[in-house]
Amino acid sequence: MDTIIFDVDDTLYDQAQSFHLTFKKLFNEQLTDEELDQLYRTSRKYSEILFDKSEAGEISQFEWQTGRIIAACEDFGIPIDIEKAVKFHEVYVFEQQNITLFDDVKQLLDKLYQDGNQLAILTNGEEDHQSKKIRQLDLAKWIPKENIFISGSIGHAKPKREVFDFIDDKLGLNGTKTVYVGDSFEKDVVGAKQVGWQAIWMNHRRRNVPNNADFVPDEEVHSAKELLELFVK
Ligand SMILES: [Mg+2]
Structure with a gap:
């Protein structure tokens, strides 16, 4: 067998869909679909790196879940603070219900x-x-x-x-x-x-x-x- x-x-x-929806709900920045996709890919890259660190006990799960969007936004010059990153994770999880x-x-x-x-x-x-x-x-x-x-x-x-x-x-x-x-x-x-x-x-x-x-x-x-x-x- x-x-x-x-x-x-x-x-x-398609994991990008909930990411795109979440971003559009929470940010006023007008990104093209292509830019938003770049931001998504960047956040995935950081997600993988931070996930490994959280697995190794170097950072908390919270730092992984919020750190990936913070790091991605920083690369794109998009302002974000920890509160907004927490909100982003919450809405993202919510969007994944769909x-x-x-x-x-x-x-x-x-x-x-x-x-x-x-x-x-x-x-x-x-x-x-x-x-x-x-x-x-x-x-x-x-x-x-x-x-x-x-x-x-x-x-x-x-x-x-x-x-x-x-x-x-x-x-x-x-x-x-x-x-x-x-x-x-x-x-x-x-x-x-x-x-x-x-x-x-x-x-x-x-x-x-x-x-x-x-x-x-x-x-x-x-x-x-x-x-x-x-x-x-
Ligand atoms: Mg996968």
Whole structure:
């Protein structure tokens, strides 16, 4: 039996949408869609860096959740203080109540489920926050509760090998028949390849491969549509 494991944020749904809506609600700055997208990407970059620091116990979760928007705004010369950053995080979480799966991802999950594959989720973040999104996306329709893994409750986060080994153990996986799908090269592709899983890089933001990358993904796709097409041949 094949096992297909998915990342959640920005792999199954468009994470930029709630960011854009939140920014438009709270800031008067008139940014073009392109500028707003740049700001979103910058905040994601800081989010990854600060998440790792919070995992390492160097900063608090609060500092991670507020620090990413503060650092991004500073890069763009947009004034922001801590109060506004707290508000931003609150509204952002609120907006995530409206996230929906990419249409092609929905079709993909239907197909993989009907074909009898084992499906699972592996996502980085706090248990509460991630669980809310998983509920909103209705993932229980395709994925049993015991196959949903959130780093906050495992105690290790991607790309650490421990988190992948943990799932290997829990699901009794065969690496060559296990595929991981995610949008982050550093967290998802590297994480999966180091334990011998196959990796599909859902690179819909067209990011570059990092310098000195030790691994290459087995497949790279640039949209949910291309991802679906990989499985429907
Ligand atoms: Mg992701």
